[in-house]
Amino acid sequence: MSAYVASLVSVVGINLILALGLNIITGFCGQVSLGHAAFYGLGAYTAAYLAKLGAPLPLTLLAGAAMAGVIGIVVGLTSLRVRHDFLAVTTMGIGFVFLGFVRKQKWLGGELGISGIPGPGLDPVPYALLIVVFAIAVTIFSFWIKRSWMGFTFDAVADDEDAARTVGVNVSTYKLTAFGIGTALAGLAGGLYIYFARIILPDTFDFVQSIAILTMVVIGGTGSVWGVFASTIVLTLLPEVSRAAADYRLLIFGAMLMLVMRFSPGGLAGLVKRKPA
C-alpha cells in the first residue's frame, strides 16, 4: 500500500465512523443533527491537546470519545424539548458555538488550530489499517444495534414517540443513548484524525463538514447500515478520483441530496428495497 493509498484508506475509515455514528442518531433514532462535525472537532481537540501533553494514543482516543459523548448527551437533552426542524436548527447552532469558541481560544491555537501533534507511533500504512479496524468494528456494532431490541426500540421512537411511551418505552433515555453513542463515535473519529493529519484547523469541523456527513447518511438511506457504508466510501473517494468532482464537491453533494429527497427518500437502500431494513 502506497502512502497515498494509505491516506485515502484513512480518510474513508474516519468518514465511515462519522457517518455510521450520525446514522445511529438520525437514521436509527430519527433525531436530526446538523452539528455532527462539532463532536468530531471536540474529539479531535481533546485528543490533540492531550497528545501534545504526552498522553499515549489509547488514552487520547478514549478521552476524545468520552468528551464528545458527554457533550453529545448534554446537546441531546435539547432533543427532549424540541423536535424536527427546531432540533435541526438547534444542532446547527451547536456547530457554530463550537467553532466560535475554539477560534477564540489561544490555548487551543485560535484560528491556526493545533500543529506539531506527535505521531501515532505507527507508520502510515499500519495506522491506516488501525483506522480500518475501528471502522469495521463500528460497522459491526451498527448491525448489532440494528438487530437488537435497541434497534427495534429506536425504530419505534423514530416512528411515533407518543405511541412508544404507551408501550412502556422511556423515550428520553433512548434518545440520549443514541446521542451519546453517535457523538462518542464522532469523538473517536476526531481522535483518529489527529494522528493522521498531525495538524488540526477549526475549519475542518465546520458546518459544511456536518452537511457532508449528513449527505453520506441520507444518500445511503437513513437507517440502512449497508447503504451508509457504501455511500460514504463512494462520496469520500469521488473527489479523489476526479479533479472536477473535487472542485464541485459541494455542488455535487447538494444536487445529490436534492435528487435523493425528490426521487428516493429512502436513499440508495430505498432503491433496492422500499422499506429500509
Add this chain to the structure above:
Amino acid sequence: MSTPMAPLARIEDLHISFGGVAAANGVSFTVEHGEFLAVIGPNGAGKTTALRMVAGILRPDSGRVFFEDRDVTGLPVSARARLGLGFTHQIVRPFYNFTIIENVMLAAGHGQTVSPWRALTSRSRDAAREKAQAILERIGLAAQASQSPRALPLGQRKRLEVARAIALDPKLLLLDEPLAGLSSAEATTMADLIRTLPGQGITVVLVEHNLGEVLRIADRLVVLDAGKVLAEGVPGDVMARTDVRQAYTGVV
C-alpha cells in the same frame, strides 16, 4: 402491599383547567379489581381528560392517582405502563413503519426494552413474536400479521391498538372511546371483544359515547358532568336517576 379488598386504583380529587376553563373540577372514583367500569357523560363532561390524567398523558393541577396503593401522580406514561397501567388512544397510533405483528411484538417484549443496556444485549425476538402471534389470534388479526397498519380499515386498527395494549400485560387498561368511528356492527364486535378482558385478568376503565353498547357490557358506571362525578353505580340504577337523565338530555 395491597389487601385483596383494596381497590386497584384510586382517583382522588383531580383538578385541571385549560385556559381558565375547568375540565376536571374534583373528579374522584375508585376502580375495583376485575371490574368493567365505564365512564360516561355528555360532551365536554371531562371524561377523556380524566382518563388521560390517570394514564399520565396530562398532569393534573391538583389531586392524586393511586395504582395498587402506590401514588403514581408524578410518573410518566411509560413508567405507568410498566406498572401495569395501560392506555389506548382514541385516535389510533400504530407504528406505521412496523408490520402489525411488530407493533404487538414491541409491547410484548417490554422486558427487553426496560433499559437501553438491556435492549442492546437482547437479540432474540422469538418469544415476543410467539406471544404477539397468540394475541393477534385472540383478537382476530392473525391473518394480517405481516401487513402494514396502513392496509387496515379503522375497525381493525382499533383492534391493533387493543392488541398492543394487552401485550404489555396490563392489570388495568384504560380505553379511550374504542368504539368511536366504527359502524354499528363493528362496534358490537369490538364491545364483545373488550368485554372478555376482565375474564383474562385485565380490569377495564372505558370512556365511551356509545351508550347502547356501554349499558350492555359495563359492570358499573361513573357519570361525569361539568368536570365532576354526578353519579356512580350499577347501570340500571344510575340511568334511572333524574339528574343523570337531565344531564344527558337537558330535560327532566
